[in-house]
Amino acid sequence: MDEDAKVYVISVAAQLAGMHPQTLRQYDRLGLVRPARTRGRGRRYSMRDIHVLREVQRLSHEDGVNLAGIKRILELEEEVRAMRRQVEFLRTLVDPRRRVFRADPTGNVVADRLSPLADAPRPRPRWVPRQLTSGPTRRE
Structure with a gap:
């Protein structure tokens, strides 16, 4: 199955991530995880989202990073991934x-x-x- 397929409802995603559904709602409001929305505004999570949720939990509990710090870490990691994709694309051209x-x-x-x-x-x-x-x- 595609890791980016948004198929898990909030209760299943929360169970897979080892969190309470209300925590997932809070993380969505803070922009830490962006689940897809159904027509009825229900959240749908992918396996990649669940991996991010586990990483948020690890950074928070094991490393003591606050949510603002976690958000910045996730943003920087995404920037690095985007730059790597761009470098790989440019390498195919040159x-x-x-x-x-x-x-x-x-x-x-x-x-x-x-x-x-x-x-x-x-x-x-x-x-x-x-x-x-x-x-x-x-x-x-």
Whole structure:
């Protein structure tokens, strides 16, 4: 079964989480857990919600974290998960063999040897010095 499927009514979710249903209502009001709602406004919890409820209980009882702290911890954990998903998505888009630029050890941006542009012929400058002692002249 899908861990995100919102199928458990509040009494079953409370039993699975080892809490009183009123505690789940309070956590919903505080935004610690966001169950889905039925048309009749009944709460439906997923297995993921139940895992979060167990984590809230563990942080509260074992680590002594207050509910405001727990809410912030859960928000930060979600941000980290979102960033990891974004990094993984970006990794699927970027092929390191096609990298065009990189930073050298001094921090300067340089064309990468693996880049198709690194080996491409470069256009000649519009001016070339006639001699080292004389200034640049324009080519016609």
